[in-house]
Amino acid sequence: MYLDPQSLAPSSSPATPAPRPLRVGMIGIGTVGAGTFRVLARNQAEIAARAGRGIEVVVVCARNLARAVDVVGTGVALTNDPLLVATHPDVDVVVEVAGGSGPARDWVLAALRAGRHVVTANKALLAEHGTEIFAAARQHGVVVAYEAAVAGSIPIIKALREGLTANRIEWLAGIINGTTNFILSRMADAGLGFAEALAQAQALGYAEADPTFDIEGIDAAHKLTLLAALAHGVPLQLHKVHVEGITQLQAIDMVCAERLGYRIKLLGVARRRDDALAQGLELRVHPALLPATHLMAQVNGSMNAVMVQGDAAGSTLYCGAGAGSEQTASAVIADLVDVARLAGGAPTQHGVHAQPIAAAPAPAVLPMAATRTRYYLRVPVADAAQGCAQVTQALADCGVPLQTLLQHHEGPGGVGDLRAGQRHVVVLTQVALEADVDRALARVAGAAGVHGAAVRLRVELLA
Amino acid sequence: MYLDPQSLAPSSSPATPAPRPLRVGMIGIGTVGAGTFRVLARNQAEIAARAGRGIEVVVVCARNLARAVDVVGTGVALTNDPLLVATHPDVDVVVEVAGGSGPARDWVLAALRAGRHVVTANKALLAEHGTEIFAAARQHGVVVAYEAAVAGSIPIIKALREGLTANRIEWLAGIINGTTNFILSRMADAGLGFAEALAQAQALGYAEADPTFDIEGIDAAHKLTLLAALAHGVPLQLHKVHVEGITQLQAIDMVCAERLGYRIKLLGVARRRDDALAQGLELRVHPALLPATHLMAQVNGSMNAVMVQGDAAGSTLYCGAGAGSEQTASAVIADLVDVARLAGGAPTQHGVHAQPIAAAPAPAVLPMAATRTRYYLRVPVADAAQGCAQVTQALADCGVPLQTLLQHHEGPGGVGDLRAGQRHVVVLTQVALEADVDRALARVAGAAGVHGAAVRLRVELLA
Numbered sequence: 001m002y003l004d005p006q007s008l009a010p011s012s013s014p015a016t017p018a019p020r021p022l023r024v025g026m027i028g029i030g031t032v033g034a035g036t037f038r039v040l041a042r043n044q045a046e047i048a049a050r051a052g053r054g055i056e057v058v059v060v061c062a063r064n065l066a067r068a069v070d071v072v073g074t075g076v077a078l079t080n081d082p083l084l085v086a087t088h089p090d091v092d093v094v095v096e097v098a099g100g101s102g103p104a105r106d107w108v109l110a111a112l113r114a115g116r117h118v119v120t121a122n123k124a125l126l127a128e129h130g131t132e133i134f135a136a137a138r139q140h141g142v143v144v145a146y147e148a149a150v151a152g153s154i155p156i157i158k159a160l161r162e163g164l165t166a167n168r169i170e171w172l173a174g175i176i177n178g179t180t181n182f183i184l185s186r187m188a189d190a191g192l193g194f195a196e197a198l199a200q201a202q203a204l205g206y207a208e209a210d211p212t213f214d215i216e217g218i219d220a221a222h223k224l225t226l227l228a229a230l231a232h233g234v235p236l237q238l239h240k241v242h243v244e245g246i247t248q249l250q251a252i253d254m255v256c257a258e259r260l261g262y263r264i265k266l267l268g269v270a271r272r273r274d275d276a277l278a279q280g281l282e283l284r285v286h287p288a289l290l291p292a293t294h295l296m297a298q299v300n301g302s303m304n305a306v307m308v309q310g311d312a313a314g315s316t317l318y319c320g321a322g323a324g325s326e327q328t329a330s331a332v333i334a335d336l337v338d339v340a341r342l343a344g345g346a347p348t349q350h351g352v353h354a355q356p357i358a359a360a361p362a363p364a365v366l367p368m369a370a371t372r373t374r375y376y377l378r379v380p381v382a383d384a385a386q387g388c389a390q391v392t393q394a395l396a397d398c399g400v401p402l403q404t405l406l407q408h409h410e411g412p413g414g415v416g417d418l419r420a421g422q423r424h425v426v427v428l429t430q431v432a433l434e435a436d437v438d439r440a441l442a443r444v445a446g447a448a449g450v451h452g453a454a455v456r457l458r459v460e461l462l463a
Numbered sequence: 464m465y466l467d468p469q470s471l472a473p474s475s476s477p478a479t480p481a482p483r484p485l486r487v488g489m490i491g492i493g494t495v496g497a498g499t500f501r502v503l504a505r506n507q508a509e510i511a512a513r514a515g516r517g518i519e520v521v522v523v524c525a526r527n528l529a530r531a532v533d534v535v536g537t538g539v540a541l542t543n544d545p546l547l548v549a550t551h552p553d554v555d556v557v558v559e560v561a562g563g564s565g566p567a568r569d570w571v572l573a574a575l576r577a578g579r580h581v582v583t584a585n586k587a588l589l590a591e592h593g594t595e596i597f598a599a600a601r602q603h604g605v606v607v608a609y610e611a612a613v614a615g616s617i618p619i620i621k622a623l624r625e626g627l628t629a630n631r632i633e634w635l636a637g638i639i640n641g642t643t644n645f646i647l648s649r650m651a652d653a654g655l656g657f658a659e660a661l662a663q664a665q666a667l668g669y670a671e672a673d674p675t676f677d678i679e680g681i682d683a684a685h686k687l688t689l690l691a692a693l694a695h696g697v698p699l700q701l702h703k704v705h706v707e708g709i710t711q712l713q714a715i716d717m718v719c720a721e722r723l724g725y726r727i728k729l730l731g732v733a734r735r736r737d738d739a740l741a742q743g744l745e746l747r748v749h750p751a752l753l754p755a756t757h758l759m760a761q762v763n764g765s766m767n768a769v770m771v772q773g774d775a776a777g778s779t780l781y782c783g784a785g786a787g788s789e790q791t792a793s794a795v796i797a798d799l800v801d802v803a804r805l806a807g808g809a810p811t812q813h814g815v816h817a818q819p820i821a822a823a824p825a826p827a828v829l830p831m832a833a834t835r836t837r838y839y840l841r842v843p844v845a846d847a848a849q850g851c852a853q854v855t856q857a858l859a860d861c862g863v864p865l866q867t868l869l870q871h872h873e874g875p876g877g878v879g880d881l882r883a884g885q886r887h888v889v890v891l892t893q894v895a896l897e898a899d900v901d902r903a904l905a906r907v908a909g910a911a912g913v914h915g916a917a918v919r920l921r922v923e924l925l926a
Contacts (some may be wrong), residue, residue, distance in 0.1 A: 035775070039775045043631055043773075043774070045632065048625075051628070110878065147626075148624060152776075153627075153777060153779060155625070155626025155779075158618075158626050159618050159621070162618070162621060163610070163618025163621050163794075164618065164793065164797070164799070165510065165514075165797055166506060166792065166795075166800070167506065167512060167793055168505075168506055168509060174495075233509075268599075291763075295758055295762070298758060300767060311505075312502045312789040312790065312791075312792055312793040313615075313616030313784070313789070313790055313793035313794075314616060314784045314790050315783060315784075316616060316618075316781070316782065316783035316784075317782040317783065318733055318779070318781055319758065319779065319781075319782075320777065320779035321776070321777045324777065324779075325734075326774075326775040327775065329629065329775055330776035331626075333629030333775075335626055337539065337629070345584065392687035394821075406555070425507060449802075459838070
């Protein structure tokens with residue numbers, strides 16, 4: 001039921017022949033690849049009508065050809081040579097959904113050099129090799145589109161690149177890793193410890209057998225690298241992102257955060273600073289306390305959300321599924337339709353997908369010590385009263401203003417066990433400098449009566 | 464600091480001259496027009512870099528020329544003739560931000576017939592005359608872009624038209640009128656009655672002196688008409704939208720909804736039905752009970768939010784400021800940048816902005832009687848026990864299954880006054896047919912001991 005939109009309009013221009021279908025070569029037919037193929041097939045008519053031309057997968061590269069046949073049937077050419085797909089003469093656009101930042105770089109560069117557009121879901125590849133890859137795309141007059149690389153089905157790349165293009169972006173903050181959001185939601189809502197929550201996540205398929213990339217915040221850092229480049233016009237600088245994962249979080253911190261009116265999420269933050277103390281870009285991934293009543297704090301399970309503050313738009317929030325076969329496919333296909341609509345136009349049209357160009361020198365990424373925010377500190381102490389005095393003295397001596405102080409007790413059986421156990425001094429500061437908090441924590445560590453490593457979490461008010 | 468992106472890339476194509484700026488003619492320099500002018504000026508360099516060319520306002524039409532000079536200065540041609548701007552030889556795109564669905568139709572059609580693109584914030588115009596206007600755009604090979612017509616700075620039109628283009632949209636639901644959201648938030652959070660909350664809204668500038676369009680749901684209906692056409696491929700059918708405003712809501716309903724675990728919002732719903740009872744599209748604007756824990760229920764004040772359920776993407780949620788000078792300007796300029804990027808390409812590129820074409824026959828809009836949802840009913844009664852019996856009997860006789868029943872008392876001083884006053888039977892049904900609820904309410908109205916008109920509100924679970 002493919003309709004040519006041209007045929008519906010009495011047009012003043014001479015009759016144009018129906019554009020031929022956009023021919024797609026896919027590298028990878030796993031979760032995302034299979035989802036892409038399925039949705040392209042199922043919604044073929046709608047997609048063709050909206051794109052103005054059909055979109056056809058003509059060749060697929062898979063490691064497991066038998067599995068590939070199960071997904072794509074017998075009408076599609078199959079190969080296990082990615083470079084064959086990347087440079088195939090009958091392909092207009094290469095969909096790279098195999099993942100990994102090693103060989104994928106070669107495949108993508110080969111495709112670009114052969115004059116093929118590339119649509120990818122590969123955040124690791126672009127975070128690490130994006131500078132080279134986008135330059136190659138620009139050089140060869142083709143596009144690299146990556147909506148599927150960040151936040152699943154939420155069209156956040158398009159929102160930043162186009163919907164909010166009138167704005168100077170002041171900051172963005174995102175819950176952009178579903179695995180860790182699921183784990184933290186279970187810790188907060190079911191009182192689980194980290195190990196138990198991770199095990200549940202693995203059992204339910206929300207975490208990999210090797211969950212390192214997710215729980216150490218690396219995946220979130222890849223995605224933040226892409227978002228920051230788009231929003232703030234900075235180069236892709238993965239190595240400059242300060243990264244802390246969630247492995248040090250304990251149930252007691254979820255409980256204390258809640259008592260104080262907050263909820264802990266793994267957050268990626270890219271925030272412009274232009275004050276007396278620093279001018280540049282904060283770029284950091286770490287667990288953060290969000291006000292419990294804020295919408296972002298209530299994005300739970302494996303959902304993702306990105307909030308953006310623009311100077312004209314004010315703040316906008318985008319939430320949805322951060323991963324999933326068809327969810328990610330939705331983003332891949334949105335990019336394919338964009339490419340289809342390019343219709344071989346001049347490179348200027350490709351400007352939409354080119355690496356963002358900053359109009360002014362891009363802000364420099366600030367060192368972590370220059371971060372300015374509120375802090376949650378938890379210090380295990382031998383004696384509660386002495387501990388309070390020592391902690392408050394250290395904060396005062398280092399210029400860290402205090403907001404709230406709690407004395408928290410946890411019996412041997414954990415939170416809620418009233419038997420004699422470990423006491424903690426829990427502090428919420430006012431706005432302070434990271435460097436000053438570092439010094440205060442160093443003093444606290446040396447204080448008599450402090451019983452172990454202090455925990456420091458940053459607060460994000462999303463304002 | 465305008466950078467030509469072409470100059471940064473060693474390109475294999477012959478050197479292309481820098482594209483000339485996109486020339487804009489504005490009709491209207493009020494709240495949205497002034498905001499647009501200001502943001503274009505302030506973020507000129509960024510916008511030019513992202514668009515690949517400058518964007519210049521060359522002529523402005525205003526009723527009050529003195530006011531216009533205050534906003535645009537002396538470097539821009541001024542006129543009070545909209546048709547002069549619409550057909551101006553030095554204008555590429557006409558920005559229509561004067562509003563109203565009368566003369567604006569003539570200006571927009573004149574612009575399109577003169578081969579000018581149009582960017583508009585005018586939801587009333589498009590809801591009423593969009594069919595004719597989009598047809599004229601298609602006929603003349605130009606675009607009509609309307610991001611600013613719905614949900615302020617939230618790029619929802621782009622999300623539906625492009626970001627979610629891979630999907631068959633199952634339903635969408637939106638809080639798309641900031642005036643009524645502000646009023647309902649005050650009623651729920653401060654316990655105000657409708658009149659008092661409206662007065663506060665007017666005093667704070669969230670409601671007009673004549674608030675009819677907003678409080679009667681008409682503005683929301685205009686916007687829903689546009690969203691539904693885009694999402695479901697139906698023609699623009701404003702006259703088929705069932706519209707109920709918020710003027711009948713009382714503080715007691717906010718209280719009862721909260722007791723039941725819900726929060727009341729004015730909602731626009733476009734939901735596909737494909738079950739044994741109905742096949743088509745529910746299209747309705749009315750106050751609705753949302754589960755209090757749902758993110759949508761916590762979108763308060765004058766904020767807007769739209770939730771979309773796609774068959775591949777799952778559900779995505781978009782929140783932000785629904786109105787405001789620079790917020791709406793952000794959307795106008797996003798459209799201008801899209802037009803700038805078209806760079807005079809073939810009509811196929813314009814397909815992105817053309818009226819959506821359905822690949823299959825568009826679903827028919829269902830009569831309201833076919834609506835299937837849960838209901839909140841409040842019946843004022845003389846005697847609580849007899850009232851309960853009468854109401855439950857009427858529901859049972861009409862096939863409306865009951866979920867929860869409360870007896871609610873309100874003394875003469877209103878909610879919380881324990882002196883003898885008015886008793887109400889409050890019911891939450893399970894899923895029921897509107898037609899059956901109509902019949903049940905008709906029976907209840909005739910029952911002895913019923914003390915006044917029953918209130919019926921629909922529940923929306925957003926699932």
